[in-house]
Amino acid sequence: xxxxxxxxxxxxxxxxxxxxxxxxxxxxxxxxxxxxxxxxxxxxxxxxxxxxxxxxxxxxxxxxxxxxxxxxxxxxxxxxxxxxxxxxxxxxxxxxxxxxxxxxxxxxxxxxxxxxxxxxxxxxxxxxxxxxxxxxxxxxxxxxxxxxxxxxxxxxxxxxxx
Numbered sequence: 001x002x003x004x005x006x007x008x009x010x011x012x013x014x015x016x017x018x019x020x021x022x023x024x025x026x027x028x029x030x031x032x033x034x035x036x037x038x039x040x041x042x043x044x045x046x047x048x049x050x051x052x053x054x055x056x057x058x059x060x061x062x063x064x065x066x067x068x069x070x071x072x073x074x075x076x077x078x079x080x081x082x083x084x085x086x087x088x089x090x091x092x093x094x095x096x097x098x099x100x101x102x103x104x105x106x107x108x109x110x111x112x113x114x115x116x117x118x119x120x121x122x123x124x125x126x127x128x129x130x131x132x133x134x135x136x137x138x139x140x141x142x143x144x145x146x147x148x149x150x151x152x153x154x155x156x157x158x159x160x161x162x
Contacts, residue, residue: 052094052111054140058119065125065144069117072138079140081133083121088142091116 057068069090071079079092096112121144129145 051113052115054090054115054117056090056117056119060146062146062149064146065122067119067140067142067144069140069142070138071135071140074135074138076135079135081140081142083127083131086121087118088121088144089116089118090140 055070057066059066059068067088067090071092071094074092074094078094079090082089091114093114094112097110124147126145126147131145132143134141
């Protein structure tokens with residue numbers, strides 16, 4: 001920390017930080033940890049790309065659970081959907097499109113690769129009933145029925161006076 005002649009702490013500016021060896025070291029360490037802990041990133045040449053991980057929404061109502069997964073560009077044959085050991089699993093692969101040199105990309109941000117998503121099933125999912133899955137416009141929707149709500153029956157008993 002540098003002190004000004006008045007004895008107050010000097011506020012660093014961005015231009016000061018560019019020349020600071022400690023700031024450079026901090027950036028290098030941050031990058032190392034970012035690369036180490038972010039397993040969804042991989043390097044291709046000088047680019048860092050993020051692997052394809054479909055966004056998923058989980059919803060429920062009184063009768064069923066719904067899982068919605070965004071899978072743009074994928075077809076039924078590209079996706080595996082199953083229930084195993086109390087988990088619903090969505091897995092597949094989004095293949096990289098064949099790029100031609102003549103395409104002259106300026107920026108190519110499309111993500112691709114294999115993916116695997118799993119979700120623990122709540123205890124009230126009825127595995128005996130047929131589950132439904134549809135794929136429309138890149139949105140996979142899975143509907144799982146809930147067990148019938150077993151409310152205790154209440155039967156009124158009439159009381160007669162004697």
